[in-house]
Amino acid sequence: MRLAGSAHDKGFRLARHGRLVSTNDEALTRAKSGDPGRLWIIAESQSGGRGRNGRVWSSPPGNLYASLLLIDPAPPRRAPELGFVAGIALALALRGVLSGDHRLAIKWPNDILHDGAKLGGILLEATSLSDGRFACVAGIGINCRSHPQDTLYPATNLAAVTGGAVTAELVFERLSTAMAEWLEVWAAGNGFEMIRAEWLSLAAGLGGRISVSRAGQSIEGVFKTIDPTGRLIVEQASGEAAIEAGDVFLLAQPAGAIAALQ
Template sequence: MDLGKGAVRSGYRLEHFEVLGSTNDEAAARVASGDPGRLWIVADRQTKGRGRLGRVWVSPPGNLFASLLLIEPCAREKAPQLGFVAGVALADALRNLLGGDPRLTLKWPNDALYDGAKLSGLLLESFAQTTFGCVIGFGVNCADHPDDTPYPATSLKAMGARADRDAVFVALSNSLAGWLDLWSRGDNFPAIRRAWLDVAGGLDAPAKVMRNGNVMEGTFRGIDAHGRMLLESHDGKLVTIEAGDLSFAPPLPVR
């Protein structure tokens, strides 16, 4: 397991473990210990992996479980933008490994899909202690994927892709280093937004959003200048949504 050469040149570090409870938890502990950041934590297996909204993330060997710790990466109010930077970087890395395959898309806010099936998830967490730390956790289905999920899932192996976990990590570490530089601590989010929309799945498609136990239906119109979802309701009103679970009734269109 190695960092990409571009990530090394940019000053990123790597610590690799056989087993951890959660790579995000390990990275969070480093905030308290005073770690300077730009640290990747990777585990072969997790025993307490989790996704968004506290959901369990199944963590079999052969998949990628990696978290990046960043210390004082931006003004605190701009930290949510990091989820979009990370999503764009992951999509960029995966598409390159898949020969530019347009069936690899992003679903708001940060799931990577292939032909509408979930290939990867992302968990962004922040910690305000003596310093401000952000942790970006990635779970990529490389060798295996769960079959008992409410939303279809897939893996690189099931897709017939030759890229393994190590190749994905090299590509991701290089890609994220570059996109973080372009983002420029939040001063260049418009470039990230454009790149996100270029790989977004389900644009202009019928959509449902689950939020606080309520379901909203309409048409997905992308994201605004702050990364909030834009949903056009059936009566033509454009609704801005900061958090929720997005799903599409028909198959996601290839763009």
């Protein structure tokens, strides 16, 4: 496992491990110990990997488990934007691996799909440190060799998509390049409008009907856009709903459905 040369030149570092409880936990521990950030944590497997909303993230050997620690990357109120930055970087890195395959897309907020099946995901965590610094961690998991069967959404892996082996090493090298590039575009939040536009160009289900599950209720409507803060905008008969968190399900689209204006 190695960093791309362009990422190394921009001050990113890499720490490799055989097995960890969680790469995100290791990154946060390092932050609390004074690490300056721009540090990738990689593990061959995890005993306690997790996804959004506390779900277990199956972590056998052969897949990619990586977390990027950033210290004071932007004002804390803008930290959630990092999820969109990481989503773009990961989607474009994987499109490169898959020779530009446009069946690869991002499902809000930051799941990576291939032909509607989940290929990977991102878990963003942040904390204020005792010395006044602010730590953000973007945890990234990609199914390279295998995928779990008992998932909330259909899942797949890169080997199944390509019909051949795709190594975690190759994916990470592409990812480390893309992440360094898109962090510069984001520019600590100043470039979020460019991030938003790129994210929408990669969005799964844009202009189609979706269902969003949140806080014990379900909201159904048309995925219209994301707003300037990254909230999901769903158009219903009664008007627009702005959603900050939830699980999105893509619904079957009627023939001839067209994408909504961004």
